[in-house]
Amino acid sequence: MDDDSPYARWEQRTEIPLFLASLIFLAAYAARVLTVDMTPVWRSVCWVTLLSLWLLFAGDYVVRWHLSGQRFPHFARTHFLHTVVVILPLLRPLRIVPLYDAVQHRQGAPRLSLHARVIAYASLSTLLLGFAGALAVYQQERGAPGATMRTFGDAVWWAAETISTVGYGDITPVTTGGRAIAMGMMAGGLALLGAVTGSFSSWLLQIFSHESDKRPPDS
Incomplete structure (x- = not known):
């Protein structure tokens, strides 16, 4: 209900x-x-x-x-x-997530599977978090003494490194505000990527389990 x-x-x-x-x-x-x-x-x-x-x-x-x-x-x-x-x-x-629920409530359209919803939510959230984080850290780092982040393209590259937990170290924030933003993005990136990989793995296991159930028993 x-x-x-x-x-x-x-x-x-x-x-x-x-x-x-x-x-x-x-x-x-x-x-x-x-x-x-x-x-x-x-x-x-x-x-x-x-x-x-x-x-x-x-x-x-x-x-x-x-x-x-x-x-x-x-x-x-x-x-x-x-x-x-x-x-x-x-x-x-x-x-x-609540936006999707509000749209479904108005349209009454069929819902996506749980795994598809988690993957879609986490993927879109990762993109939005990366863009917002790149903007915020670029505002902090632009013009700072010793900054290696000189353009917004550098900020986007740094955000991709940080969220994906690769961290090449070629671009690093030097300001206190930039480092605080980096800590938040690291935590958010780990959570979102964990949700995507966990849901995708569960979906694959579910598919393989169904295929195994359909096979005839060995004689």
Whole structure:
């Protein structure tokens, strides 16, 4: 039976608009970071956009807390991802699992298999985390004394190395903020890659098990 609580109804109604708002937030942040010669007017527009969307995310968080009927410390612990994306709104696009559920609830389309959903979620989350991390670390490292990350392309290459846990060491952050971002990306990359490989391995084992069950017994 579907959850028809006020909290669930709020999530179903707001998840898609908030996801689109998170993409706008990411685009505005990318414009501020990557456009070096941006005019003061457009820089102000980007700043107002970022602030307005962050207030929107914070308002959504407050409404969810109120609808949950829980004390704030308990709500913050049991809704950890909500808390994180309010503090770090660049990570808001990672909330694609409830987005998928909201789309399925509206369309009534057949659901993907569990393994396919995990692989799709983790793969898309990896791409979004890599792009957001590259932007954030590039903003910290650009122009820093002794920095080896001189272009956004360097930042993207570094993000791919970090998330994949390869770590060639050719590009490393030198600022405190850049290293803090690197630690978060390492942890996120390990979790996401573990989810992909674990789900893919389970899917293969399931297929091989079904094939073995279909074989006639040896005479």
